[in-house]
Amino acid sequence: MKCYVVTGSASGMGRAVTEKLRAQGHTVIGVDLVDAEVLADLSTPDGRHRAIADVLAAAGGRLDGAVLAAGLGPTPGKERLRLIAEVNYLGVVELLEGWRPALAAADEAKVVVFSSNSTTTVPAVPSRTLAAFAERDIDKVCRSVRIFGKQAAPIVYAGSKLAVSHWVRRAAVSREWAGTGIRLNALAPGAILTPLLEKQLATPTEAKAIRSFPVPIGGFGDAGHLADWVLFMLSDSSRFLCGSVLFVDGGSDAYFRAKDW
Numbered sequence: 248m249k250c251y252v253v254t255g256s257a258s259g260m261g262r263a264v265t266e267k268l269r270a271q272g273h274t275v276i277g278v279d280l281v282d283a284e285v286l287a288d289l290s291t292p293d294g295r296h297r298a299i300a301d302v303l304a305a306a307g308g309r310l311d312g313a314v315l316a317a318g319l320g321p322t323p324g325k326e327r328l329r330l331i332a333e334v335n336y337l338g339v340v341e342l343l344e345g346w347r348p349a350l351a352a353a354d355e356a357k358v359v360v361f362s363s364n365s366t367t368t369v370p371a372v373p374s375r376t377l378a379a380f381a382e383r384d385i386d387k388v389c390r391s392v393r394i395f396g397k398q399a400a401p402i403v404y405a406g407s408k409l410a411v412s413h414w415v416r417r418a419a420v421s422r423e424w425a426g427t428g429i430r431l432n433a434l435a436p437g438a439i440l441t442p443l444l445e446k447q448l449a450t451p452t453e454a455k456a457i458r459s460f461p462v463p464i465g466g467f468g469d470a471g472h473l474a475d476w477v478l479f480m481l482s483d484s485s486r487f488l489c490g491s492v493l494f495v496d497g498g499s500d501a502y503f504r505a506k507d508w
């Protein structure tokens with residue numbers, strides 16, 4: 248049996264992954280704000296340091312895999328921009344860099360990062376925003392989207408997921424990751440019915456935007472089904488998967504860019 252870490256283990260897709268891994272007999276170290284083995288606020292440097300250290304201690308220096316599901320949705324609010332950027336970007340890359348030696352110590356560890364289909368379906372993420380993410384300068388990220396006013400949250404959200412996907416693809420093929428046997432990939436869901444989406448649906452303007460968004464299959468995705476994709480990406484069958492961003496979104500990405508991949 249294997250030892251995994253799952254961030255965002257208390258809710259939605261992270262919770263579904265945690266339950267399914269445990270049902271298979273694996274050990275899961277959950278990381279979340281509440282109801283987890285490691286309690287840590289990934290929006291702060293201290294919280295991220297604690298998550299890195301406490302997980303390494305709990306795992307005994309060896310991790311067979313990691314699932315980075317903690318994240319915040321594109322809910323508007325000035326203070327929210329910083330939180331989205333910190334949790335969705337730094338809460339992935341800093342943790343993975345901290346856990347990398349433990350992942351390298353395992354035999355063919357697998358990592359799944361939650362991206363989003365907003366990476367390809369939300370237009371107009373400025374290149375300066377992506378550059379600021381790559382520099383890990385969150386003040387600069389927030390300044391870079393000021394021009395969008397009340398529409399800034401979806402831009403920062405899509406920017407955080409684009410930036411984290413770029414990081415996954417760059418790191419995945421490097422000596423530190425592929426070279427040490429670690430498989431690093433991302434999953435890009437469309438609208439999945441979890442507490443995150445339910446919160447957005449409870450706000451009339453956000454609900455209208457979500458419900459009018461083209462989804463060729465129709466409706467919303469299921470958290471348990473997305474968890475099944477994660478379990479497959481953690482399995483031995485995925486040993487040849489490296490640096491991929493897998494869209495599971497009812498067809499929206501294909502609808503918007505059939506020829507562009």
Ligand code: NAI
Pocket residue numbers: 254255256257258259260261278279280281287288289290315316317318319320334361362363364435436437438439440441442443444
């Ligand atoms: P959720 O809201 O149900 O669960 C997210 C978890 O992250 C929660 O348990 C929450 O406590 C944790 N979290 C949030 N802020 C945190 C912080 N500062 N420190 C530690 N933990 C924190 O969300 P859901 O829908 O399961 O989302 C999982 C991932 O999938 C997220 O990264 C999200 O951006 C992404 N995603 C979700 C989509 C959806 O439609 N639900 C669509 C595309 C991507």
